[in-house]
Amino acid sequence: MVQLFKRVVPGIIVLLFCLVVFPLTLSAAEAGEYIAIRKEGSGNIALVLDKLDANGKKESRFAQSLDTIMHDGLDFTKIFSLISPPLNVKDFSDKKNPVINFGALTSVGAEVYAGGSLTRKSGMINLDMKVYDASGSKLLLSKTYTGREEGLRSIGHAFCADLVELLTGKKSVFGSKIVFISNRTGFKEIYECDFDGFGVEPLTNLKSISMNPALSPDGKHLAFISFAPGRPTLCIKNLADGKIASVSKSGVSIDPGWRSNSEVAATLSLEGNQEIYLVNTDGSLSKRVTNNKSIDISPTFSPDGTKMAFVSSRNGLPQIFIQDIQSGLVKRLTFSGRYNTQPSWSPLGDKIAYTTWEKNGEINIFVINADGSGLMQLTQKSRENKSPSFSPDGEMIVYTSNRQGKEKVYVMSSKGGNERLLLQGDDVQTQPSWSLFR
Amino acid sequence: MKRNSIIVLALMVTAGCSSKSAVTPETATTSQAPSTLVPPSSPTGYGFDQWQTGPLGDVFFEYDSSTLSAEGQEQLKQNGIYLESNAVKKALVEGHCDERGTSEYNLALGDRRAVSAKEFLVRFGVSASRLETVSFGEERPFATGHDEEAWAKNRRAHFVLK
Numbered sequence: 127m128v129q130l131f132k133r134v135v136p137g138i139i140v141l142l143f144c145l146v147v148f149p150l151t152l153s154a155a156e157a158g159e160y161i162a163i164r165k166e167g168s169g170n171i172a173l174v175l176d177k178l179d180a181n182g183k184k185e186s187r188f189a190q191s192l193d194t195i196m197h198d199g200l201d202f203t204k205i206f207s208l209i210s211p212p213l214n215v216k217d218f219s220d221k222k223n224p225v226i227n228f229g230a231l232t233s234v235g236a237e238v239y240a241g242g243s244l245t246r247k248s249g250m251i252n253l254d255m256k257v258y259d260a261s262g263s264k265l266l267l268s269k270t271y272t273g274r275e276e277g278l279r280s281i282g283h284a285f286c287a288d289l290v291e292l293l294t295g296k297k298s299v300f301g302s303k304i305v306f307i308s309n310r311t312g313f314k315e316i317y318e319c320d321f322d323g324f325g326v327e328p329l330t331n332l333k334s335i336s337m338n339p340a341l342s343p344d345g346k347h348l349a350f351i352s353f354a355p356g357r358p359t360l361c362i363k364n365l366a367d368g369k370i371a372s373v374s375k376s377g378v379s380i381d382p383g384w385r386s387n388s389e390v391a392a393t394l395s396l397e398g399n400q401e402i403y404l405v406n407t408d409g410s411l412s413k414r415v416t417n418n419k420s421i422d423i424s425p426t427f428s429p430d431g432t433k434m435a436f437v438s439s440r441n442g443l444p445q446i447f448i449q450d451i452q453s454g455l456v457k458r459l460t461f462s463g464r465y466n467t468q469p470s471w472s473p474l475g476d477k478i479a480y481t482t483w484e485k486n487g488e489i490n491i492f493v494i495n496a497d498g499s500g501l502m503q504l505t506q507k508s509r510e511n512k513s514p515s516f517s518p519d520g521e522m523i524v525y526t527s528n529r530q531g532k533e534k535v536y537v538m539s540s541k542g543g544n545e546r547l548l549l550q551g552d553d554v555q556t557q558p559s560w561s562l563f564r
Numbered sequence: 565m566k567r568n569s570i571i572v573l574a575l576m577v578t579a580g581c582s583s584k585s586a587v588t589p590e591t592a593t594t595s596q597a598p599s600t601l602v603p604p605s606s607p608t609g610y611g612f613d614q615w616q617t618g619p620l621g622d623v624f625f626e627y628d629s630s631t632l633s634a635e636g637q638e639q640l641k642q643n644g645i646y647l648e649s650n651a652v653k654k655a656l657v658e659g660h661c662d663e664r665g666t667s668e669y670n671l672a673l674g675d676r677r678a679v680s681a682k683e684f685l686v687r688f689g690v691s692a693s694r695l696e697t698v699s700f701g702e703e704r705p706f707a708t709g710h711d712e713e714a715w716a717k718n719r720r721a722h723f724v725l726k
Contacts, residue, residue, distance in 0.1 A: 314703075335703050338668065351671075357698040358671060378675045378699045381668040393672065398679040398697070400672055421672040437669065443628065444669055467666045483665055512666060556667070 170207040171293055174231055174260070175200065176215055176241030178253070179224070188251060188278065189244040195282035199300065202322050203290060203521070204544050209236050216241075231260040238266070240289060251275055255285050257292065267292055279324065299517045303561040304524055305329065305339040305348065306535055310553035316350055321517065321560070323535070323548040329363070338381045341561040342390070347407050349382040349390045360392045362407050371409035383425040383434075385451075391415060391425035391434065402436060415451065426471040426478070428496070435459065435469040435478050435496075446480050448496070459498055468513055471496070472540070473562055474520035479504075479540070481512055491525055493540065504542040515560045516540060524548065524558045611639040613717070615706040619646050620655060620723035623681050624716065628665070630676035632684055636721075640681060643723060644688040657681050658722040659699040660706070662715035667702055674699035681721035696726075 175197055180189035200206050212234050216224040231239050242255035250272055257267040269288060273281040280301075287300035299321040307314050316329040316339040330336050335353040342349070348363040352372075360379035361372045373379055377395035382405075384390050389404045389412055402422050404412040416422040420440040427434050434449050446460040446469045460466045463482035470479045477500075479493045489510040494501045505511040508529040515524050523540050526533045530547075535555045538545040549555055611621020620643045623636040632640065647653065659678030661670035678697035686692045706722075707714035 337671070337703075353700075353703070358701075377697075378671065380671050380675075395675050395679070395699075398683065400675060421669065421676065423672050424668050465665060467669045481666060489666070 171205060172209055172235050172237045173200065173206045174209050174211050174215065174234070174236040174239045174241075176211045176239065178241070179243040180245070182246070185244055185246055188246070188275065191278050192244060192253065192282045195279055196286055199283050199286040199322065200289070203286075203299065204539060205290060205294065205521075209234055211241075215239075226258065226263075228258070228260060228263045236260040238293065240285075246275075249275060251278065251281055253281050253285065257289060279320075296521075297519050299519060299522065302518050303341065303345070304535070304548070304558050305341055305561070306549075306558040307336060307339065307556045308551075308553045310551065314556075316348070319549065326549070329365075338557050338559075340382055340384055340390070340559045342384050342387050342407075343562045344387045345561055346387065347390075349384065349392070351379055351381065351392075360390075360394070360405060360409070362390065362405070362409060364407070371407065373405060373409050373411075375411070381424045383427060385425075385427045385431045385434070389431075391427070393423045393425075402434075415449065424467060424469055426469050428471055429473055429475045433496075435471055437467045437469065446478065446494075459494065459496075461498075462501060463492070466492075470515045470523075472516045472520045473518050474516075477516075477520070477540070479514035479516065479523055481514065491523065502542065504538065504540075505545070508545075511536075513557045513559075515558055517560050518562045522560075524560050526556055526558060610635050611642070615717075616722065620725055622723060623677075623721040625677055625719040625721075627662075627715075627719070628673065630659075630673060630680045632680060636681075637684065640684045641688060644685050644690050647685070647690045647694065654694045654696065654726040656724040656726055657695060657697045658724065659697065659701075660704065660718055660720050660722055661702045662718045663702045663705060663710070664715065665702075671699050671701035671703075674701045677719075677721050 177193050178189040180186045197208060201208055212230040214227055214230045217227055218224045226239060237260055239258045239260045240255060242253060245252045253271040255267070255269055255271065256265065258264065259266055267288060271281045271284050283300040287298045290298035302321045303318050304321060305316055305318050308317050313333045314335045315331060316336050317326050318329050319326040329348060332352055332354040337351040339348055339350040346365060348365055350361055351358045352361045355372065358378045358380065359372050360382055361370050363370045373394060375394065375396055377397065380393035382390045382392040385404060388407055391402055391404050393400050394403050400421055401414055402416045402425050403414050406412050415434065418438065418440050420438055421444065422436060422438045424437045425434050432451055434451060435446055436449065437444050438447050443464050445458060445466050447456050448459050449456045459478065460480065465483035466480050468481045472478065476495060477493045478496055479491060481489050481491055483489050489512055490506055491504045491511050491514045492501060493504060508527055511525055511527045513526050521540055522537050524535060524537050527536050532554050533556055535548045535558045536545055537548050607618040607621060611623060612618060616622045621639045623632065623639050647655065657678045659674030659676065661674045678699055682695045682697050685695060705718045707717040
C-alpha cells in the first residue's frame, strides 16, 4: 500500500496518509468470521458498488472517474458479480445523512454493499468508503483514501485492494505490475504496465534484443537477458538509479528467475557447459546450482526459496524437474507431454504452471501441484499459449497467445477460464512476468 | 572406430595439421572419406547458400539436436583446414534454431549447436582461443518461412570470420 502511494504522492503525503488517515476497519475476529462464511459458498461475491456522492462540478467529474476505476478494477479480478445499484438503494429523506436501504439490496441478491463520497481539499482528493454486509447491515469497513487528483487510479485501487483482502482474506493484484517484451520500436525492449494493462511504460532502450524480464520480489531490481553486449547476457537493472549490472563472464546467459531480493538464478554457459547459477544483484556469481551435461534452464523458486523448479533435457526431451537447493536432490515433476518448458511457481507455493508443446503443434498451459499431483490443462484449441506467470495472489496467470494472429499478452484465471486480451496494439508482445510487490 | 581414427589422422597429416590434436571426435560416425581437402575458390554445396558465401561453411542440424551429421563434420573439417592455413584469423560460431518450441529452450539449444561445432574444430586442432561462440536461439532466423524447408535452413551453426 505504501509502496503504491509512493508512486503517486510526495513523501509528506505518504506520512500524512499513514498518520492521519487511520483506517476504521472492523476487528480481525469479525473479518475472519466473514471470510469463513464466504469460503463455504463458492462462486462470486454479489456486490453492489454504489455511485459516489459528490458536491460540485469538479468533484462530480472525479467521482464519476473513480466509479469507473473501481468498477473496472473489481470486475478485472473476476471475484465479484457486480450488481447495478437499485434505484432506491439510498433514502435521501434526511439530505445530510442518506440512509442505505438494505431491504432493496437483499431483494436484488446483493451480499455486500460498497459506497461512499468524494471531497476535495487543496488539490487533494478524499475518498470516504464504507462497506456493509448487505444481509446483516453490518459495517465491515470504513476508511478514507487520500491522494492527488492525477492519482485517481491509485486511490480507487487502494480501496479495491482493501475490499478484496477483507472479503477473501488474501492480498490482491491491485498495485502489482507486469513486465513484458514488445517490438513496437522495431527492437525487442522491456515494458512495464499495471496489472490490468494500463499505463505501459518502457523500461529499456537498448536497441537490441531483450528477453525474459523478471522483477525482484521487492520490485527494486529488474533481471533480463540482453543481446546488446553482442551475446545474450544476464543484466540486473537497479530501478532506483537506472544502473545496470551484468555478468561479465564469457558465454551465454538464459532466462533468469529470482530466488530472493538479493539472488537471481540463471543459466550461464561458462566454457561451453550450461549450468544454473545463483547470481548477486551486482552481477557476481554466488553459487552453482546444477551440475549436468544436458540443458538446464528456466529456474523458478518456491516462495521460501528452498526448492527450484527448472527445465532439463537430462532424460532426452525437455521436462520440468524440482531440485532441493540445500541437499541438491532432484526429482522429475512432469511425465505427461513430450516437450515441457517455461515453469512458473505460484507465489502461494502449491502449484507450478508450465507449457507443453503438443503433437498437434499447439502449445498449451498446464498447472500441476508441486508434489506432481493434480495436473490440469488451462488452454486448448487456441494455437500457441506461452510464458505463464502467476499473479501475486496466485489467482490469475498472465501469458501470451497468438490465437488472433500476432503473439499478445493475455490473462486468465489460474484455474482456467476468463481468458482475455490484456494489451491492445499492433506490436508483438512476449514473455510477460507478473511482479510480487504491491 | 579405429578405422575412423586412422582416416582422420591420415587426413590431418595430409592437410598439414598438427598431429597433437589428432583425436577422434566422439561424435564422428562417418566412414566416408572426403573427396577433396581443398575448399573450392567459390564455395558451393552443403555449407553454403545465400546467407553463407564463405570462406567458412555453415553446419546444419536435425530438430532438437546439436549432434553433428556426417556432412556437418565434413564441412567442419574444411573450415578447420581453412583456419589452420590462415592462422591469424578468428571465427565467431553462431548457434541458431528454428522458430518452433519455446525461445528460452531454443537459446540453450543454439548454444549447444555452436559449442558442438567449436569443440569439433578444437579436437581437429584449431586453437580454442580463435573460436568464439554465441547463441541467437530463434531470434534471428535466416529463412522467413514457416515450413520444414525454412526450419531446416534455420537450424545451423553459422560461421563469421573476424
